[in-house]
Structures are given as structure tokens and as C-alpha cells.
Amino acid sequence: MSRRARRYRHLIDQALSDVRRQEALHRFGDAYLAARAEAFAGLDFAGLRHDIADMKDTVRNDWPAYLHKFMQQAETSGAKVFLARDAQAANAYIAELAQCHGARLAVKSKSMASEEIALNHGLEAIGVRVVETDLGEWIVQLAGQRPSHMVMPAIHMFRDQVAELFGNLTGQQESEDIAHLVEVARRTLRQEFLNADLGISGANLAVVEDGSLALVTNEGNARLVATIPPVHVVLVGIDKLVPSLEDAVRVLQVLPRSATAQAATSYVTWLRGPAPGREQQRELHIVLLDNGRSKLASSEEGRDAWRCLRCGACANVCPVYQAIGGHVFGHVYVGSIGIVLTAFLHGLEAAAELIQACIGCRSCVEVCPAHIDLEHIILGLRRRLAADEGVGTIKDLVFKRVLRNRRLFHGLLRTAARMQKPLTGNATSIRHLPLFFSSLTEWRTLPAIAPRPLRDLLAEQPTATAPRLRVALFGGCAAEFVLPDIGLALARLLRHFNIELVYPEGQSCCGIPALYAGDAATATELARQNVLALAQTQADAVITVCPTCTSALTRHFPDLLAGDPTLADCATGLAAITRDAAVLLSEQLGNASPVAPTTIAGRVTYHDSCHLRRGSEVYLQPRQVLAAAGWHLTEMAHPDRCCGFGGSYSVLGQPAIARAIAQDKLDDIIATGAEVVAADCPGCLMMLHGLVEKRGLPIRVAHSVELLASSLDDQ
Amino acid sequence: MKTPATLVEQFCQAATRAGALTVRCVSAEAAIAYILRHAGGSIVLPDCPAALQLNLAERLRAQGGKVICGDLFQAAPTAAAGITGANFALADTGTVVLESTAQAVRLASTLPERHFVLLNPHKILPDHMAAVPLLRRLHSRQSPDFIAFITGPSRTADIERVLTIGVHGPRELHILLLDELSDDFLEN
Ligand code: SF4
Numbered sequence: 001m002s003r004r005a006r007r008y009r010h011l012i013d014q015a016l017s018d019v020r021r022q023e024a025l026h027r028f029g030d031a032y033l034a035a036r037a038e039a040f041a042g043l044d045f046a047g048l049r050h051d052i053a054d055m056k057d058t059v060r061n062d063w064p065a066y067l068h069k070f071m072q073q074a075e076t077s078g079a080k081v082f083l084a085r086d087a088q089a090a091n092a093y094i095a096e097l098a099q100c101h102g103a104r105l106a107v108k109s110k111s112m113a114s115e116e117i118a119l120n121h122g123l124e125a126i127g128v129r130v131v132e133t134d135l136g137e138w139i140v141q142l143a144g145q146r147p148s149h150m151v152m153p154a155i156h157m158f159r160d161q162v163a164e165l166f167g168n169l170t171g172q173q174e175s176e177d178i179a180h181l182v183e184v185a186r187r188t189l190r191q192e193f194l195n196a197d198l199g200i201s202g203a204n205l206a207v208v209e210d211g212s213l214a215l216v217t218n219e220g221n222a223r224l225v226a227t228i229p230p231v232h233v234v235l236v237g238i239d240k241l242v243p244s245l246e247d248a249v250r251v252l253q254v255l256p257r258s259a260t261a262q263a264a265t266s267y268v269t270w271l272r273g274p275a276p277g278r279e280q281q282r283e284l285h286i287v288l289l290d291n292g293r294s295k296l297a298s299s300e301e302g303r304d305a306w307r308c309l310r311c312g313a314c315a316n317v318c319p320v321y322q323a324i325g326g327h328v329f330g331h332v333y334v335g336s337i338g339i340v341l342t343a344f345l346h347g348l349e350a351a352a353e354l355i356q357a358c359i360g361c362r363s364c365v366e367v368c369p370a371h372i373d374l375e376h377i378i379l380g381l382r383r384r385l386a387a388d389e390g391v392g393t394i395k396d397l398v399f400k401r402v403l404r405n406r407r408l409f410h411g412l413l414r415t416a417a418r419m420q421k422p423l424t425g426n427a428t429s430i431r432h433l434p435l436f437f438s439s440l441t442e443w444r445t446l447p448a449i450a451p452r453p454l455r456d457l458l459a460e461q462p463t464a465t466a467p468r469l470r471v472a473l474f475g476g477c478a479a480e481f482v483l484p485d486i487g488l489a490l491a492r493l494l495r496h497f498n499i500e501l502v503y504p505e506g507q508s509c510c511g512i513p514a515l516y517a518g519d520a521a522t523a524t525e526l527a528r529q530n531v532l533a534l535a536q537t538q539a540d541a542v543i544t545v546c547p548t549c550t551s552a553l554t555r556h557f558p559d560l561l562a563g564d565p566t567l568a569d570c571a572t573g574l575a576a577i578t579r580d581a582a583v584l585l586s587e588q589l590g591n592a593s594p595v596a597p598t599t600i601a602g603r604v605t606y607h608d609s610c611h612l613r614r615g616s617e618v619y620l621q622p623r624q625v626l627a628a629a630g631w632h633l634t635e636m637a638h639p640d641r642c643c644g645f646g647g648s649y650s651v652l653g654q655p656a657i658a659r660a661i662a663q664d665k666l667d668d669i670i671a672t673g674a675e676v677v678a679a680d681c682p683g684c685l686m687m688l689h690g691l692v693e694k695r696g697l698p699i700r701v702a703h704s705v706e707l708l709a710s711s712l713d714d715q
Numbered sequence: 716m717k718t719p720a721t722l723v724e725q726f727c728q729a730a731t732r733a734g735a736l737t738v739r740c741v742s743a744e745a746a747i748a749y750i751l752r753h754a755g756g757s758i759v760l761p762d763c764p765a766a767l768q769l770n771l772a773e774r775l776r777a778q779g780g781k782v783i784c785g786d787l788f789q790a791a792p793t794a795a796a797g798i799t800g801a802n803f804a805l806a807d808t809g810t811v812v813l814e815s816t817a818q819a820v821r822l823a824s825t826l827p828e829r830h831f832v833l834l835n836p837h838k839i840l841p842d843h844m845a846a847v848p849l850l851r852r853l854h855s856r857q858s859p860d861f862i863a864f865i866t867g868p869s870r871t872a873d874i875e876r877v878l879t880i881g882v883h884g885p886r887e888l889h890i891l892l893l894d895e896l897s898d899d900f901l902e903n
């Protein structure tokens with residue numbers, strides 16, 4: 001393990017031991033989701049974010065022209081405009097300006113761009129005292145820290161800590177009463193505003209049509225920064241350009257709703273030119289910051305991140321963020337977008353550990369108001385990281401030598417199944433085998449490799465007579481080698497519905513483990529093998545019992561094989577007919593001979609797998625299947641929160657984070673009192689089973705397909 | 716242009732949700748009496764069309780109000796109240812729109828403890844999108860130009876996410892709906 005990785009693991013352990021903060025971030029995440037849903041009620045979120053993405057893409061594709069026009073317009077309005085290529089240029093310009101005006105004190109309204117270029121540091125070096133005036137940012141400044149959230153910088157701190165900081169400043173004991181603490185801030189900062197020589201703020205929007213800026217705040221500090229000091233500097237990224245006022249208003253519709261679940265913030269300040277001061281003419285300087293943004297715009301893999309509105313929603317919902325907080329899961333920018341921006345603005349090396357810490361649950365993708373597929377970009381970064389640093393010697397060997405060769409891979413698994421028998425209970429024996437799900441450690445029990453793989457078991461099953469449909473099952477490693485009962489249950493159900501099931505012999509690992517580890521070459525080779533095997537069956541549909549495999553078939557195979565002249569069309573064709581088992585079954589329930597249990601089977605709770613819920617938007621169908629199977633469903637809290645596994649074949653970069661996330665899931669399950677927990681993903685099932693078994697809980701863990709199949713017994 | 720009663724109703728509800736107080740005043744006298752009852756001390760009053768039209772300074776003073784006009788830089792930071800007009804308002808979020816390019820208007824609406832806004836209820840638009848053409852006209856009319864969208868009082872949730880009112884700006888936002896004001900959307 002590299003020194004960097006060791007250091008990061010240490011930071012994670014420290015973060016995970018801070019239980020109070022973790023709980024606070026969880027409570028925040030829950031409250032945020034509920035409030036956000038309310039704030040967007042009655043609005044067409046999908047439509048809004050689609051429009052915003054389109055608008056931002058238009059600007060991005062032609063940004064030099066938009067930038068030029070904005071600069072012209074802003075100059076016409078009386079502002080002085082400077083385009084800063086990088087952090088150094090921006091810092092130098094602002095420092096010179098401060099010196100020109102003999103500035104001693106600068107008041108700042110929250111600006112992430114200024115954090116990005118470490119502006120305070122630059123100004124303090126030339127003797128300018130800089131005071132943050134956003135309450136959270138000020139607290140963080142007093143504590144000598146950096147923001148742990150883009151919208152709520154001090155979300156990691158508590159009132160007693162704030163009282164202590166303020167007490168140090170005022171020289172007296174300050175009460176922990178929040179209203180009192182806010183009053184202390186108001187009094188103290190009011191003086192700073194009145195004495196300041198320089199005001200510095202960011203801007204949320206730069207409107208090209210007329211060179212105006214929009215500043216969005218709740219506290220009102222940006223208004224004071226723009227009103228009182230004789231000179232106002234606005235530092236704004238070139239990605240904040242929007243063509244028109246209509247576009248600006250569209251952004252304002254989603255930004256506060258996404259950031260703080262408010263319909264509108266207290267203040268939106270529209271600024272065009274330097275508003276007059278007391279005697280002298282005030283100055284407005286607009287520093288437009290590139291600092292890697294133009295590079296981002298031209299990067300095939302990352303350019304969608306240009307759309308970002310900096311709302312922070314992606315961090316709010318991220319289970320990794322909730323577990324370890326923004327100081328560890330972030331650099332300057334935090335959370336999901338933090339990974340991407342860090343990679344592009346501060347370099348891949350700075351982002352390396354963050355990239356590995358993401359568990360790929362796609363929660364961030366679901367809420368992003370700019371419609372950025374963050375998880376996809378992170379995946380691309382992983383690939384690039386692997387190209388730079390290698391995927392790790394052992395993994396590299398496994399992927400290139402073993403995984404690409406199905407016979408060898410399957411042969412090894414079969415041997416493993418035999419080998420583990422005399423070693424029952426000795427968990428370590430499994431860990432050296434080339435099986436990704438074996439990175440599981442002592443905090444849950446390990447899944448055992450089944451004595452016989454699914455393909456052997458299916459070969460012994462009777463087939464449907466005169467079938468109505470012919471479907472090919474894509475098993476996936478977990479269902480084939482660890483949990484073959486799911487496939488058997490599906491075979492039984494399909495017979496019941498008079499559907500023929502074929503299991504193509506040539507199918508192998510879906511390649512996601514390699515892809516997630518950054519080894520795109522192995523993933524492409526596996527995509528090729530699988531597409532060939534499946535295409536030969538000429539089936540009406542391809543069915544999976546693993547949503548990660550579904551995402552491989554529907555999203556990644558067409559991507560990976562896009563340049564393959566013989567297989568590209570084939571991959572797209574297969575993608576179109578691939579479905580999760582629950583979808584097919586729920587369709588069949590209405591059809592043919594229904595499964596009709598006579599008694600209530602019991603109480604079940606359902607866990608929505610990340611890749612099924614957010615990858616395929618499937619969540620109703622499994623519930624229909626459970627109902628048809630005679631189970632009474634008790635919903636758990638946060639059914640769609642990740643179990644920690646992050647997809648069936650997650651190569652867990654950071655097992656400690658997964659453990660923390662898994663404990664939350666288990667608590668939610670226990671609270672329902674259900675005797676069975678169902679999920680539609682072998683990865684989740686292994687995770688949940690391991691957790692339940694380790695704690696000795698009398699809870700059964702099952703795939704919904706299995707529950708439906710056993711209801712056939714009751715008939 | 717007449718604002719339908721439902722729009723006024725919607726505006727008042729949204730503004731109340733955002734933490735503002737909305738008061739319908741039958742006459743300028745009623746508005747003045749309300750301000751005097753709630754000001755709680757000295758009042759800063761910028762020269763703005765609403766103030767001039769209602770002859771506010773004089774009438775407030777006549778009833779014992781301590782009113783400061785002219786250069787507000789010294790008085791505003793410690794004033795109890797500031798009064799401004801409003802160009803127009805937005806019903807969907809309960810927002811008042813105030814062109815505040817003149818520094819006195821900005822000082823009166825940002826620094827005192829409470830902010831009284833005089834709004835002609837006939838100048839309420841349904842939503843933000845409807846405000847864009849006006850925003851465009853205001854922006855193109857003059858430069859520099861400073862326009863404030865104000866929705867409720869100043870607030871923060873930066874300590875433990877507990878909503879707290881009045882961190883830098885006014886703790887109270889009183890919106891007085893009064894017919895006898897200019898119906899020009901470009902004037903406040
Ligand atoms: S995919 Fe999940 S873990 Fe990764 S950044 Fe997004 S929310 Fe966080």
C-alpha cells in the first residue's frame with residue numbers, strides 16, 4: 001500500500017470514530033431528502049434539469065465566445081474585468097488591487113472559487129486581514145479549518161465548539177445558545193463590514209446578455225460586501241456563464257431547492273456595474289477564473305461536470321460523505337462533484353484516494369439538478385488512474401490472466417468450491433482466491449462458493465414444453481458461483497409461466513470488477529465474449545438476476561464495444577432486450593396462470609439495490625412480485641440507501657466505509673420487525689446475509705425471485 | 716394592470732411561509748401608524764418615490780417618529796428600522812423586488828433590525844419568469860444597476876442546521892400592501 005493510501009486509510013479510521021458527527025450528517029441527509037422532495041413538489045424536476053443541462057452544454061461548447069461577450073457587456077456596465085488563466089494570476093490581480101488601494105481589511109462573502117485558489121492565504125501574505133462573513137465560513141476560519149461542505153461549510157461542527165471559538169475571540173464565556181451565537185457573529189462582523197477596504201465575493205451566475213452577476217445568499221452578507229466597502233471584487237468561475245436572464249431564472253428555480261430545499265433564498269442580488277458609494281465612485285472588479293475549467297470543457301470524459309451549479313446536493317445524499325464527512329471525502333470541493341473537480345482542477349493525484357472511496361451507488365446522480373452522471377465520470381477517472389498508477393499487481397494479474405480466460409476463471413472457482421470444504425470456518429482461505437466478493441473481512445461472514453455452479457444445476461432442470469417465449473439468462477459470477485438457488489428459482493418460475501430458459505455456455509464475468517478498477521481493456525474483452533455468447537441464443541429477451549449485470553449489458557457493453565465494427569450493433573440490440581428478472585416476472589403475473597398463494601406468507605421488508613433503483617429505475621416491480629408471493633411488505637426507512645456493497649462486484653477500495661454504511665442499513669432492517677429481508681441483487685444479498693449472520697439475527701435474506709418461487713409450493 | 720385577488724393571496728401566503736409579515740393597509744395613515752407601532756426606534760428613510768409620494772418623512776415625524784434622511788451611512792448600522800418601496804413582487808415565492816442602486820436604499824434595506832417595504836398590491840407578478848422582461852428593462856435602463864430580490868428576513872442555518880433569523884440583514888421583514896403607491900413597475 002502506498003504512503004498516500006496508508007495516510008488516507010488513517011484519516012478514514014479517524015473520521016469513522018467520530019460518531020457524533022456521523023449521526024449529525026445522517027440526520028441531515030434524511031431531513032434534506034424529505035425537505036427537498038417537498039421543495040420540488042409540483043415541479044417537473046426531470047424536465048428542469050434536462051433544460052439546465054442543455055443550456056450549460058450550449059455555453060460549454062462555445063465558451064470562448066460567450067466569455068468574450070460577457071466581458072464586453074460587463075465592461076460596458078462599468079466593471080473592470082480580468083480573465084485569470086490560473087490561481088496564481090487571479091491571486092496576483094487581487095493582491096495588486098488590494099495594494100493599490102492600500103487595503104488593510106477585506107470582508108468576504110462565501111466563495112468556493114476563492115477557496116480553490118487559496119485567496120486568503122495570498123492576501124494575508126501581503127498584510128491584508130481577511131474576514132469571512134458567511135457565518136459557517138467564519139466559524140471554519142476561526143477554527144483554522146476548511147469548509148467541509150460547499151453550502152454549509154461548518155456542518156461538521158457543534159454549538160459547543162462554536163461557543164468555544166467565539167469565546168476565544170471575545171475573551172469571555174459565550175453561551176451555547178444558537179441565537180446568542182448568531183448575535184455575537186452579527187455584532188462582531190458588523191464592525192468588520194463597516195471598516196473594510198475591500199469586499200470579495202463569488203457569484204452564482206454571470207449573465208452574458210447584459211454582463212450582470214447574480215449572488216445568492218440567505219444571510220445577506222453578500223449584499224453588504226457589495227454595498228459598503230469602496231472596492232468589490234467578484235471572483236467567478238467561467239463555468240458560471242449563462243446566456244440570458246431567462247436562463248439565470250431557470251437556474252434560480254432549482255438551485256435553492258437543491259441546495260437547502262428552499263423555494264427561494266432570502267436574497268438574490270443582481271449586480272450590473274459598480275453601485276455608487278458614499279462620496280467616491282465605487283469599483284467593481286470581476287475576476288473570471290479558468291484554472292482548469294477550459295481543460296474540463298474539452299475533456300470527453302469530464303466535460304459534463306462543467307454544468308455543475310455547486311448546490312452541494314450530491315454530497316448531501318452520498319453515503320460515503322455521510323460516513324466520513326467532507327474533510328476526508330473531499331479536497332477543496334467535497335463529495336461526488338468534489339472528486340471530479342479535484343481531479344480536473346487540482347490534478348488526478350490529489351483525487352486518487354477519493355476516486356477509490358466512491359462506492360458507485362449513484363445516489364448523487366439521482367439528485368443532481370444539472371443532470372450530471374457523476375458516477376460515470378468517476379468511473380472514467382478510475383480508468384485513467386489505473387492507466388497512470390496501475391490497478392495493483394494482484395488485481396492486474398487476476399484481470400489480465402484469469403478473468404479474460406473463462407475456462408481458467410471458472411476452473412479456479414470450481415477448485416475453490418472443493419478446496420474450501422475442509423477449511424470450513426477458516427475465512428482466510430477464500431481471500432486469496434480470484435473472487436472479488438472475497439475482499440470481505442471479519443465484520444461479516446464470508447459467502448461460500450456453492451458446491452456446484454448454476455450452469456451445472458440448470459442442465460438438470462426440465463425445460464418448458466411448447467414455450468410462449470424464449471429467454472436467455474445472464475447469470476453473473478455471484479449468481480452462478482455463490483447463490484445458484486436464485487437461478488434455480490427463476491427456472492422454476494419460468495417453467496410455470498411456460499417460458500423457455502437458455503443458459504448460454506460461453507457467458508462469463510460481466511467485466512464490471514475490471515471496469516470499476518480501471519481496467520477497460522479486460523472489460524472490453526469480456527464484453528466481447530459475452531455479447532457473442534448471448535447473441536447466438538437468438539432469445540426474445542435477456543434476463544438477469546443481478547442489476548449490476550443489467551447495467552453492464554445495457555450501458556457498458558454498448559459503450560465498450562462502440563468501436564467494434566462487428567459487435568457494436570449486436571451489443572446495442574442486446575441492451576434493448578435486457579431486463580431484470582423482477583420486470584419480466586411482474587409482467588407475467590398479469591398473464592397466464594397467476595401465482596396465487598392462499599395464505600399470507602409473513603412479513604417482509606425490501607431493500608432497493610443501488611443499481612436496480614437508480615441504474616434501471618426498477619422499484620415497483622419487485623414489490624409487486626413480493627405481494628404476488630403472498631408477503632406483507634413493511635417498508636424500512638431509506639429502502640434505497642446503499643447497503644455498503646455498491647453493486648454486486650464492487651472492488652471495495654475502503655472496507656471500513658462500507659462497514660459503517662452497512663450498519664445503518666442493518667438498523668433500518670431490524671426496526672421493521674420483518675422476518676425476511678428481500679433484495680434483487682446478489683451483491684446486496686451477500687452483504688445483508690453476512691451482516692445478519694454475524695449478528696446472529698433470526699432474519700432470512702432472500703431474492704424476491706426465490707420468494708415468488710417458494711409460493712408455488714403453497715398451491 | 717390589475718392584480719387578481721388570488722395572486723395577492725398567493726403572494727401573502729408565500730411571503731408568510733418565508734418568514735415575512737404581510738399587512739394590508741387601507742390607507743397611508745394606517746401604514747404610517749403600523750410603522751410607528753413596530754419601528755422600535757430610529758427610522759432611516761432613503762429618498763425614494765414611495766417616500767416622496769406619501770410625504771412619509773414629514774408625516775412620520777409629525778406623529779413622533781425619529782426619522783433620518785439624506786446620508787444614511789452613519790445612522791443605518793444602528794437604526795431600528797428602514798423603509799423602502801418595492802418595484803414589484805413575485806407571488807410564487809413571496810419575493811419583493813427592489814431596485815436599490817442608490818446606496819441609501821441599500822443601507823436602509825440591509826443594516827437596520829427591521830425592514831418595512833411599501834408595496835402596491837397591483838404590482839404582483841405570478842412568478843420569477845414573469846419578472847425577466849422587467850429585470851431586463853431595469854438592467855438596460857441604467858448602469859450601474861443593483862436589484863435585490865428579497866424573500867423573508869435574513870437567515871442562517873450554519874450552526875447545527877438550526878434556522879436562526881437575522882444574521883447580517885434585517886430580523887423582520889414587514890411588507891405593507893398599500894394601493895396609494897405608484898403602479899409603475901420600474902419605480903419603487
Ligand atoms: S456514486 Fe454514491 S458513493 Fe459515489 S459519489 Fe455518488 S453518492 Fe457518493
Ligand code: SF4
Binds near residue numbers: 367374
Ligand atoms: S454536481 Fe450536481 S448535485 Fe453536485 S453540486 Fe454540482 S449541480 Fe449540485
